[in-house]
Amino acid sequence: MNLYKSRFLLLLLLATTALSACKKQWDDRTAIADQQLDKNLMQKIQENSNLSIFAGYLTKIGYDKVLSASKTYTVWAPDNQALQGIDATIVADTAKLRLFVSNHISNQAYLTANANPSLRVRTFTGKRITFTPTTVEDATITTANQYVNNGVLHIINKTLAPKLNIYEYIQSLTTVGALHKAYLQRQDSTFVDSSKATVASVDPATGKNVLVPGTGIVTRNKYFTNVANLASEDSLYTYFVLTDDAYNAERNKVSRFFITSSVDTTMNMLAAFNVLKDVAVKGVIPQANLGGTILSVKGIQVPVNPAAIVQTYNASNGIVYVVNSMNFKLEEKIPPIIIQGETPTGFLTTTNRANIQYRTKRDNNGVLYSDIQLSGANLPASYYARYRLSNLYTCQYTVAWRAINDFAYATATNLSQRLGFSQIGYFFVPATGSVYSAQVQFPYTTVTPQNFTEVTLTSATTNASFIPIATPTINATAGTLNVTKYASVNMYLQGSTGTALNTNVFTLDYVKLIPIY
Template sequence: MSHFKYKYLFIGLLLVVVASACKKQWDQRNAITDQQLNVNLLQQIQANPNLSTFAGYLAKIGYDKLLSSTKTFTVWAPTNAALQGIDPAIVSDTARLHKFVANHIANQTYLTGNIQGSLRVRNLNGKNLTFTTTTVEDANITLANQYVNNGVLHIIDKALPVKMNISEFVRGLTTVGLLQQAYVLRQDTSFIDTSKATVASIDPKTGKPILVAGTGVVTQNKYFNKTGALANEDSLYTYFVLTDNAYNAERAKVSKYFATVTNSTDTTMNLLSAFNVLKDVVVRGVYTSANLPATLKSVNGVTVPIDKTAIVQTFNASNGIVYVMSSMNFNVAEKITPIIIQGESASFFTRTDQGGKIAIRARKELDGTTVYRDLLISGSGLPASFFAGYKLSNLNTCQYKVIIRAVNDTLFTKVPMNTTNPALNQSISERVMFGQITAAPVVAGNVTPTTAVNFPYTSITPYNYNELTLTNATTGTVTANSTLNMANGTLNVTKYSSIFMYVQGAATTAANTNDVLVDYIKLIPVLQ
């Protein structure tokens, strides 16, 4: 036999040996896999004597049939030792036991090898658990990835209690935070969602459905809608509950800025001041005690000051973490903030027949990069004292400095020329006025609106990109006003309310001398 024949014979024998070895390994693998695939989750649990208590719970609530089905599940099964400390009241109450057991089971298959970092898993009771390669919540996985024909089993060393979400925790407070709890409960509202209601019949006269009484009722919480979805299991928040003393202290700091027309304690303290405090105790994300910084930012961007020595209780919720605080010293300057009114957002104008002279412009800043929008009212035949009106809602009770920003880049030649002060040439002269809302504003003809506080006409010089602080306000045509007056040359709001603001052009009809121009008006509160 030639050298080449021996060579090819040797290679062939080698391939046969390798193939035979691979086949044996594959057969062994298939044998293990086939054996596992002949077992379902219930059988796998029942075969382990260390899981007999959990198996008994499954049978008691009917989940033995569920885990014998063809549907796929992941089960985190606590050992008998892990279940020794469970509250007997849970075991004796079928509904509570059902929620407890369901907290250990999820739809679909979750293997530890597929996790990078951590994974939030929705369980059969609607709660989410944090799953890592070695733990689920604070339980250790002692035996992982027991793969069977309808899912995977992980054995854990602790039971997984059903946690309340943040909303449930706040609603269930019994000893601390009762004033905060009372505010939250008062914000519950209910309405009928016809799409969720049961239709009893159809009204033959109107053709509209007649609903079964008590069906389709949906409850929402106005506070949660404005701050955070604290009842949502898929959200993650850090939430702060203030003790009654801390809550009262923070409300007292801001209550002076919410004086109402009726001086109602309930409105001022329990509604307006309360929301001003509680809107900023909600923080997105979870900050455990180990990584809790000295300050956080609330969902509204306000600094949340955190003194760890003031933490009197910590609660791990299903959708975050709650700290009960004996104090939380908010900065009032971040709670009572400036109001900015954009010029292009006017509510009404002197007359409705001058639309062709009203323009909303897109302009570039001096550096040419940032674009802003402003309002320009200009053109031949523009009536004298033409104004843009704005409805301002919910001004705090305090004095306000008034600032205007208007960039005069029109380069109109003013007539007549100012020979005494040439610097005023090509300027726009306009003023800002404020009036209390008592009736619909006058928006026809050339009538000046009734005002309580007037700022003098201000010269808007060409190409000045800076803000101008308006000074020396005077009283307007309303001498006795229950909401507005002038104090120290500033706008003074004496009752928490809504008002009208006007930006008015010069009292002349000469072309291009009575323009109205505004980027924004800023009202800066003077805090005391």
């Protein structure tokens, strides 16, 4: 028994020793390499002869006092060899040198253990740098985690020159991307934000603040708001800048879907936005991973051919590829328009709320859907729901709907219930006041019981009595809806002309306008 006990104790001791050794190796991985709480960052940098050049730069711009203060910082200090190749004009210009040095310093203390697996750290410049357990940007950390009383020092083998963000880079382009650049610049607008302006005095007559001229001026870019903020250091994008030929090719491809009375509006506003809203992608995608398609921030598949890349730039907030081709598919750029039945903008009257049901149900495949159904007593003849369709593409559309009739059953005794009910859809375009430039009407269609399929509407007609102008915005062509000018229209879903109970019911899951390319 004593022999077994001795062997057990020996094995336990070996296991404990091994575990302790493993734990020590793990702790060493992220341990503070040098802890000197009696020194500050500037003192720590000055005592290292291999950081003498960087120490001199800090003193020249007055940052020696900053790094001697009690506030906490992290410094990524390039060694003397890394600073040998710095541009002499940067060293000679105090403002440029301050910007350069500032990109190596951040507020707060960051140990390599904090970067798991990486961390985007904001530096004094406002730019963010990518920090990992072994690198910062493309520099290797040669000595890490030197902890002093006001922060952490890491020594690196390369400099961290501030990078342009994506928008700054696009603005710097001179030989490529001129049209793309001009579009983005046109989206800038400036205004005075009184909350950010300096108040000079108060007008005694009105009691309103009198602002100092030139203060509180704010610039806002519509593209940044609606697509992607290319100037933000807090986001990461992969962005494709189109050369002028590529820009024109894609803009010309879609321009026929945005016909207006102004060529400038068609080409430089609507068609241009349709193209450029889909050249931003979330995250940084290396060139080696490009090919095929990737998803834009607006949910469109972006076709990327690596052979079309003519220029690449690693920005502070992502990566930019200048491309001489981007062959978008029309089906992606001009998708079907879907009008959901449960989102009407109005009805024939406001007195029949009790007849309106907004429903969520499961179809025959168990899939949830939402729709609208109007039924019941006192529903007037030809009662309708109105829908506002904003900015329809200029093209021909095949029109389809999904209208699910679970109101009528084959076992019902009433003939209309057995056969289903009729409803129509039609489109109006207001011209002036109550006058309409056109009415396109699809015929009454019977909605049969328990039919869950999408039905294509045919035999559309244009009502000539609704065309007081020579060139109507909409008309019917070969049984389709034809939109000839980029416009907003009203669509109506209407029940039958009868008033007998349960004969003028109507229902709608959705209407789909499918462009004919």
